Amino acid sequence: MRTTTSNTPYLHVARWRRSLAASLFALASIAVALPASAMSIRQLRALEKSDKKQGAIYADYYLIGVMEGALEAHNQAVRNGAAPTICLNGRRLEPRMARSLYTTERQRNADLYEADMPVELVMRNALETVYAC
Numbered sequence: 001m002r003t004t005t006s007n008t009p010y011l012h013v014a015r016w017r018r019s020l021a022a023s024l025f026a027l028a029s030i031a032v033a034l035p036a037s038a039m040s041i042r043q044l045r046a047l048e049k050s051d052k053k054q055g056a057i058y059a060d061y062y063l064i065g066v067m068e069g070a071l072e073a074h075n076q077a078v079r080n081g082a083a084p085t086i087c088l089n090g091r092r093l094e095p096r097m098a099r100s101l102y103t104t105e106r107q108r109n110a111d112l113y114e115a116d117m118p119v120e121l122v123m124r125n126a127l128e129t130v131y132a133c
Helices: 008-033 041-050 055-079 095-108 119-130
Strands: none
Touching (some): 041 055, 041 119, 055 095, 095 119
């Protein structure tokens, strides 16, 4: 005859949680170990042309993410003691501005950027130019 205690029904939940936690830890370790690769200017152009209806929208969302990521990386560096290079000073920086920042920087320095350079470089330079300290 099998005897049960008050916590026996929850024993399988504890095992499930441990295995889930171990799996999540393994995935997080892999994600940290593998660096994320930035999209190049050429790849961004290909993304825009890949879908006639939504290619430009996909690229815009990517540029918004790059802009927010560059700004957050800058803020983290400043929190760690680096000198600030991007100062908003109360000026607005909205997601809809990402495309115009990118395009203006590419036009301003057309001879500087090659197709294999990362989009993040262009966006960071645009932010540092427009929102200079």
